[in-house]
Amino acid sequence: MSDSREKKRQKQEAEAAPKENPYLAHLPAEERLVGGAASNESHPLASFVSGATTAEQAEKAEDGIVNPFTNKPFSDRYRKILQGRRKLPVNRHRQEFLDLIHNNQVVILVGETGSGKTTQIPQYLVFDDLPAFKGRKIACTQPRRLAAMSVAQRVAEEMDVVLSQEVGYNIRFEDCTSANTMLQYMTDGMLLREAMNDPLLSRYSAIILDEAHDRTLSTDILMGLMKEIIKKRDDLKVVVMSATLDAGKFQKYFNDAPLMNVPGRTFPVEIYYTPEPESDYLEAAIFTAAQIHRTEDAGDILMFLTGEEDQDGGGTDAGGWTSQGVALAQKRIYEDAPPPKTPGGRPGRKIVVSTNIAETSLTIDGIVYVIDPGFSKQKVYNPRIRVESLLVSPISKASAQQRSGRAGRTRPGKCFRLYTENAFMKELIETTYPEILRSNLGTVVLQLKKLGIDDLVHFDFMDPPAPETMMRALELLNYLGALDDDGEMTPLGRLMADFPLDPQLAKMLIESARYGCSNEVLTIVSMLNEHRKAADEAKAQFSHPDGDHLSLLNVYHAFKSANEDQKWCFDNFLNFRALKSADNVRSQLKRLMERWDVDLLSLPFDERPKGPYYTGIRKALTAGYFMQVAHQERSNNYLTVKDNQVVRLHPSSCLDHAAEWVIYNEFVLTNQNYIRTVTEVKAEWLLEIAPAFYDLDTFPNCEGKRVLEKLIMRKKSGRSGRDEGRSDRDRKDGKDSKRRR
DNA sequence: GAGCACTGC
Numbered sequence: 001m002s003d004s005r006e007k008k009r010q011k012q013e014a015e016a017a018p019k020e021n022p023y024l025a026h027l028p029a030e031e032r033l034v035g036g037a038a039s040n041e042s043h044p045l046a047s048f049v050s051g052a053t054t055a056e057q058a059e060k061a062e063d064g065i066v067n068p069f070t071n072k073p074f075s076d077r078y079r080k081i082l083q084g085r086r087k088l089p090v091n092r093h094r095q096e097f098l099d100l101i102h103n104n105q106v107v108i109l110v111g112e113t114g115s116g117k118t119t120q121i122p123q124y125l126v127f128d129d130l131p132a133f134k135g136r137k138i139a140c141t142q143p144r145r146l147a148a149m150s151v152a153q154r155v156a157e158e159m160d161v162v163l164s165q166e167v168g169y170n171i172r173f174e175d176c177t178s179a180n181t182m183l184q185y186m187t188d189g190m191l192l193r194e195a196m197n198d199p200l201l202s203r204y205s206a207i208i209l210d211e212a213h214d215r216t217l218s219t220d221i222l223m224g225l226m227k228e229i230i231k232k233r234d235d236l237k238v239v240v241m242s243a244t245l246d247a248g249k250f251q252k253y254f255n256d257a258p259l260m261n262v263p264g265r266t267f268p269v270e271i272y273y274t275p276e277p278e279s280d281y282l283e284a285a286i287f288t289a290a291q292i293h294r295t296e297d298a299g300d301i302l303m304f305l306t307g308e309e310d311q312d313g314g315g316t317d318a319g320g321w322t323s324q325g326v327a328l329a330q331k332r333i334y335e336d337a338p339p340p341k342t343p344g345g346r347p348g349r350k351i352v353v354s355t356n357i358a359e360t361s362l363t364i365d366g367i368v369y370v371i372d373p374g375f376s377k378q379k380v381y382n383p384r385i386r387v388e389s390l391l392v393s394p395i396s397k398a399s400a401q402q403r404s405g406r407a408g409r410t411r412p413g414k415c416f417r418l419y420t421e422n423a424f425m426k427e428l429i430e431t432t433y434p435e436i437l438r439s440n441l442g443t444v445v446l447q448l449k450k451l452g453i454d455d456l457v458h459f460d461f462m463d464p465p466a467p468e469t470m471m472r473a474l475e476l477l478n479y480l481g482a483l484d485d486d487g488e489m490t491p492l493g494r495l496m497a498d499f500p501l502d503p504q505l506a507k508m509l510i511e512s513a514r515y516g517c518s519n520e521v522l523t524i525v526s527m528l529n530e531h532r533k534a535a536d537e538a539k540a541q542f543s544h545p546d547g548d549h550l551s552l553l554n555v556y557h558a559f560k561s562a563n564e565d566q567k568w569c570f571d572n573f574l575n576f577r578a579l580k581s582a583d584n585v586r587s588q589l590k591r592l593m594e595r596w597d598v599d600l601l602s603l604p605f606d607e608r609p610k611g612p613y614y615t616g617i618r619k620a621l622t623a624g625y626f627m628q629v630a631h632q633e634r635s636n637n638y639l640t641v642k643d644n645q646v647v648r649l650h651p652s653s654c655l656d657h658a659a660e661w662v663i664y665n666e667f668v669l670t671n672q673n674y675i676r677t678v679t680e681v682k683a684e685w686l687l688e689i690a691p692a693f694y695d696l697d698t699f700p701n702c703e704g705k706r707v708l709e710k711l712i713m714r715k716k717s718g719r720s721g722r723d724e725g726r727s728d729r730d731r732k733d734g735k736d737s738k739r740r741r
Numbered sequence: 742g743a744g745c746a747c748t749g750c
Contacts, residue, residue, distance in 0.1 A: 500750035651742035
């Protein structure tokens with residue numbers, strides 16, 4: 001949700017009053033009324049009827065003297081760009097597209113990279129649909145923020161308008177649109193959030209879902225939502241654009257919608273396989289690169305590895321090579337390869353080492369050779385132990401094709417697959433499983449409920465998730481109090497869905513007001529959101545003995561006390577950008593709390609450490625994370641509650657004593673099971689805060705269960721439960737316990 | 742004492 005709801009409301013009001021034809025601002029007021037255009041035959045759009053235009057009409061308007069949307073003369077730059085646009089492959093299909101969209105509510109469009117679909121199709125729709133006549137807009141969604149921004153910028157130039165005026169973009173933290181905006185690029189997550197408050201998406205007359213082949217969680221939900229909305233809005237047009245050949249699936253899903261195919265502008269790529277399987281793909285990749293460099297013509301190399309660790313291995317430098325991980329050197333990959341080392345010698349060669357991000361989202365010119373070891377790191381979800389983890393897995397045939405295609409963007413290329421042809425044919429799956437089949441669905445289910453989808457079992461997913469995964473999500477939301485026992489959304493659940501956070505974090509934030517520490521929990525939640533960059537940085541001087549969550553709070557306080565100084569961050573080994581970003585998230589969440597009347601409170605600070613300050617915070621943390629708890633056994637191992645997984649504290653943890661019960665933020669599955677970002681809690685809090693989850697009848701046998709049983713017995717017999725378990729005894733030799741591990 | 746594909750609200 002972006003900056004101000006008030007701003008949005010005003011904008012909506014302005015748009016809801018389409019009395020005047022905004023294209024005719026140069027005319028006297030009476031002629032500006034809708035329908036009045038016909039009375040001025042000189043206007044470029046005078047003869048246009050929404051939903052019944054031709055490519056010829058539109059091109060004539062584009063070729064004219066005056067920009068029909070601004071009434072200003074077209075610039076020279078505009079005309080130059082227009083020439084290029086007319087040469088794009090998609091341009092030849094303009095009339096075909098119009099015919100399809102006139103006769104169908106949904107159109108599927110397959111266009112490979114370089115076809116021009118992302119920039120042109122929305123403009124074709126603008127000229128045909130004339131959204132501003134209706135006081136509506138056209139939305140084009142992108143999975144990534146950067147894409148939404150840069151495409152909007154490009155299209156604003158193509159249409160010769162100022163970005164944020166007729167063409168704009170809307171992403172988290174940045175709404176670059178105005179009351180004049182008729183074409184809006186946005187992230188799919190942003191449109192989804194809008195749908196939660198406007199279930200029919202009534203502000204839009206057409207919605208284009210781009211990069212649908214990505215099958216992100218948001219795209220999948222939006223597609224399901226579109227199917228619902230078109231039943232209720234026959235005035236809404238939907239275009240689903242994808243880069244893969246798997247268009248049949250999209251067609252079938254959208255009730256046999258018609259398909260338009262736009263070829264890309266690509267060159268042939270020769271594919272080479274290894275005769276035998278490779279045992280060490282990293283070594284094989286480096287060897288292949290060396291061989292290409294020795295024997296092949298000039299041209300850059302793109303190498304797909306699975307992660308940063310791999311990429312360090314690829315950092316060889318020899319004979320004018322440069323090698324850079326994409327994340328580390330986003331600028332350098334666009335530079336030219338180095339010149340020959342000796343005059344007249346062999347040309348230099350650039351090697352781009354990348355994760356699968358270069359598969360679709362990144363275009364690098366000059367790549368002629370692709371090295372594809374056939375693996376990528378993928379998210380997987382195990383509903384049995386409720387853990388999401390990253391796993392190096394074989395890629396799909398579709399991914400392999402995408403990868404090889406990267407070699408043919410500028411001229412004919414070669415792709416070296418480091419696996420056998422037989423493996424490609426027989427072992428690789430056709431397409432990568434969509435994210436929705438590989439994720440914890442807590443957030444998805446909460447969003448769907450908020451969107452008003454009551455019957456989740458029969459919701460028309462393009463790929464329905466496993467019932468067990470669905471059950472896990474419902475169970476989580478029920479324990480958190482977001483759904484009642486009938487699966488109906490509670491007021492708390494509705495409020496939780498308004499926060500752009502995991503359900504546990506949302507619950508924790510909302511509940512923190514009851515514990516009088518919402519200011520502090522707000523900070524912790526914001527820092528956790530940025531944990532990958534910020535959490536590990538909590539160095540010794542900021543660490544808190546009771547846990548990592550509290551250390552994050554210390555880091556943020558110190559950062560603010562140092563006036564958010566960049567040098568201070570550097571001196572203290574903290575990531576400045578991550579902290580700024582956490583601060584940005586914090587402001588957004590704070591605004592949401594203010595809007596929804598969640599009190600912003602703090603407990604008395606000076607009474608630390610004995611007073612309630614930290615206890616209150618830890619209780620609030622427990623209110624969100626009571627399902628992610630581990631108990632330390634006598635063997636010193638930790639066992640996760642209910643699932644009984646053996647885990648160890650992640651070495652980055654600053655917990656400095658044996659803590660019998662801890663909540664954890666993250667379960668990291670590697671060679672060992674680790675829990676990361678942990679804070680000590682008390683058994684009595686668990687029973688008190690989440691009695692439904694800590695119903696011991698639902699527990700498998702374990703030490704933790706017996707400890708809780710004893711505690712309950714003691715409580716029943718009227719004694720104080722304060723000295724439960726063995727924690728007080730162990731605290732005395734806490735340092736030793738730590739060392740023993 | 743280990744390691745983190747990518748994205749998004």
